[in-house]
Amino acid sequence: MTKKKNRNVGIVGIGMTEISSHKEDQNQPEMINEAVRAALADAGITLKDIDCVVHGNMELFEMVHQPDLWHMIGTGALGKPEFRITTGGTTGMTLIAASDNLVASGMYDVVMAIGFNKLQEAGSTTGGITNMADPLWYRHLQTGALTSTSANMTIEEFGAERARKAAMKHRIMMDKHAGLNERAHRRLGLEYNQMEDLMKNSPPLIGDLRLIHMCSQSDGACVMILASEEKAKKISKKPVWIRDHIAVHREETASNAYFPILSENSHRAAARKLFARNGITNPVEYFDVFEMYDPSAWWGIEWLRDFFLLKGDEAIKMVENGDWDLDGKVPVNPSGGVTASNPISATAMLKPAEVALQIRGDAGTHQLKREVRHGLASGFGGVMWTELMILEKDLNWQGV
Amino acid sequence: MAKNKLNTQAEELISIQVVNSIDYSFPTGPIMGKWFQGLKEKKFYATKCPSCGRTMTPPRGCCALCVVRSEEFVEVGPKGTVENYDIAYYASPDPLTGKVRSTPYAAVFVRMDGSDCDIFTHGIKDEDIPKLKRGVRVRPVWNEVRTGCIEDMLYFEIDA
């Protein structure tokens, strides 16, 4: 299956709020407005230049329904076409995928995508997620996004000691990355010599999943402005091009059995199909950065294997070797990842946003030292729903 | 974050706390309904895809791989194999009651004997939690009173 774009689409504006656990001084539309203004300023355009707005969150968390309606006072969508998208944890990336399609189709030239969640307003994020399980037969047992099924399988495959060390090393590496990113929410200042202590003493949540492994509960908004090639070149000196993206769903009813039941999980299926149709045979070699939606350190080490189509202990070995570090083979999550910052429906947009900033060279304090030309970003949510997106510095892949 | 000069001294920020509580009713439809009728009779039903032949538990009215109706029921179980499990030390609110559960409790993801794909999730007897392992065999423990709901089954226990 090949996918041909009607026209190229570039990212021309990126705005995000600081990600934090406390935003008592802003209401929802004000928080969104902060990111909207930042994105417009980044693009150097005004609301007049925006043709369409795409808005999304998981409304279950704030329990405010049709937020697109009353957020109008913050989104700037007054008098413009607007779409609303909500696809669980993937929302942020689906917003970008949909906006890309809206521009590529020729429907609109400039589209603004807004993703946010204000999880401080959700009394219990985990309780909220529980409501996504089938009410008839699974809601009574669902444990939100907290699960140790991934840990169970990794431990079974590689032994408890190796698996636990790899997960903790990944977690501490993420925290070190977050430490460089002034917008990251949790910056704990962890050191590798704390591994043994954390493996033993971090409070257990579910099985081998401990508090330290799990993502944060954050407030924040992310806004990205996408434009057609012609407009993008006029608006921005360095537009970042969206080369391709893919969505893959699972089909089982096991709504929150977060482990592969079929032979191939949705991440591996997404990577396999996306790389094949783009002629990418060695993703580890090809990509200069990967921003992964890693809701826990256990998932992080498991999914790296899937996204890079690795086998056996190749991915874990790369964790052990520091190959995913900022100066490694493929830097993973220079932003600090989801364990550091998770304003859920902004989270999956922060992934391509971060990649785009890295490609532009505008990531500031956490800019990678290497040149970043080819970036990969993933989103994850709900029933192992994967979004995977390739971003490029140059418009030069069409011949591939 | 935008700093604002509205009020320079420590300012009062207003918030409200609410418990949003909404009652629902969920129709089972004929396929899940048959599954629950089965639980009432201590039986587990799967649907069988007429095209690829696989059996699905809990049953689905359509095979997502073949995209055809799958309305033929076959009996599976009652025993099964634990494919994975979650032992919860962190108690989240039970959204059906709003109450917080006591911990630890565990969920087991069970592939019922005779079911080709998917898994059925239920609890495990508390005493069996320390013995949980992938691949362990389990059998259902039934509720005395069965009304056609998930609580018709109390939990799984390890099939020694």
Place this chain on the structure above:
Amino acid sequence: MNTCRNEISKDCFVVPGKMALPNQYFAGRVGSKFIISLRDSRKILGVRCPKCKSVYVPPLEYCEKDMTKIDENWVELGNEGVLTNYTVVNYRDAHLPRKVPYILGMVLLDGAETPFVHIVSGIEPENVEIGMRVKAVFADKTTNTILDIDHFAPVEE
């Protein structure tokens, strides 16, 4: 209850369920000033955009039309205004703030540009008229919400 239109409908039934979750909402810095003014000074405040001159009540931090920062440009609106439209709530439901029947009105406060929704009381539903003048009646007990205005009542002329 059996509503399946299907030959296997005998297996259909309905399971009761519930969703109960705690939430909290923040008015933000600008919204808080508005509520505190209602509560402590019994004054309805709005903000005016210096660029397009729009007046917003409840107030906004940034003008929704031109993104101008407006949250320092407070204006005191009168506590009176004109009823621009209304509806009579006749159905009963647990979530409603008043016993039915009651009137929900849109009040264009003096000096404001867009109407403000609140309860209109002190008049029988059959006597309400669009265009009548109403005034804010403040609550005796604060709830730190918009219901610190208890309702709007007709201005006696």
